[in-house]
Amino acid sequence: MGQIRRINFWFGGVVAPTLSQIVRWVLKPDEKMAAIGITHPWVCGHSSSVSTDVFLQLFNLEKKLIIGSISPNDFCKKCIEALGLELPEVELINSISLNIPIRPDVYSLLSVLASKFHLGLICDYPPDWYQRIASKNNLETFFPKERVIFTTEFQATEPYFDLLKKMLFLGSIMPEESLLIDANPNRNRAAIFLSINVSTFVDIRRLRRDLVLWGLL
Amino acid sequence: MMILTQKLHFLSEGDFYPLNITDPVQSVVNSSGVKKGQVLIYYQHTTGAIAIIEHECGIMVDLEDVLERLAPLKGDYYHHRRGYDQNGAAHVRTAILNVSVILPIDGGRMMLGEYQEIVMIDFDPGLKTRTVIVQVIGE
Secondary structure (H helix, E strand, O other), X not given: OOOOOEEEEEOEOOOEOOHHHHHHHHHOOOXXXXXXXXXXXXXXXXXXXXXXXXXXXXXXXXXXXXXXXXOHHHHHHHHHHHOOOOXXXXXXXXXXXXXXXXXXXXXXXXXXXHOOOEEEEEEOOOHHHHHHHHHHHOXXXXXXXXXXXXXXXXXXXXXXXXXXXXXXXXXXXXXHHEEEEEOOHHHHHHHHHOOOEEEEOOOHHHHHXXXXXXXXX | OEEEEEEEEEEEOXXXXXXXXXXXXXXXXXXXXXXXXXXXXXXXXXXXXXXXXXXXXXXXXXXXXXXXXXXXXXXXXXXXXXXXXXXXXXXXXXXXXXXXXXXXXXXXXEOOOOOOEEEEEEOOOOOEEEEEEEEXXXX
């Protein structure tokens, strides 16, 4: 394995919650799953909070927002409709963009990694929302503007090859010199096919262990 | 003796979609209060499996490669002649792997090895939710 020179993070699901997760948390928290300690973004409790159909609707809306085929306002409007609520879109937008929790454990790790590697970010949130979050949390310290790619610039994020190639191009690095940290198995598979090194994100404990195994921590 | 049965539903994007479900399963064990016993993890579909495996991306791709050689996605399957669905590969892959695993519990924790994880793998095409039944037995 070559020396890793650049570590790229996918934003939703790693640094911050996924978009559909944050919508569910904000609008219809799943008390049933939370009661037994399960808050993972891909777990659908089938509780009275969110039915399977709505769960899948939110996920499909998230996919459209990620590639920019619907606007943030439309995304919020359709999420609110899907959940059967009456709420102005701007209220959901503000809840999402002003209150998104950055994972503190990942944030701490960013501080450590930034001192040793160049970090890049693939952001699947709309640029406006990300700018608010980044300002509030000083994310530019880790991810300078020139090292942030927004997925909304790409119309096709499956199988993500164009996006990943741009990530490499921006860093002027070989795929073998890059590590991608992402929670999504499909994106990770695409990265491996491009010879990019990958760590599938589950939680900070597993990520730290993986980074030790890669010799990066 | 306590028996707790919990259904967990996971989002899958399909087509060899591996999901690490170790922590949600441990949460169910925790909620049962069982300190010594066993947990059964059962995938309630005919087109996916439960694997105890190191959840490393390279291993997932390797496993997918092997399954593709044994049961190629675009293979010609007699199952398809029924005309109802085109997921013959998914059924064959499931039959080769396990739909359930049983793990021992001690001190309220599943006795997984350091790099062992519980990974649910959905082979069926398409976006959907999948059901895993977790049954904890013990005291």
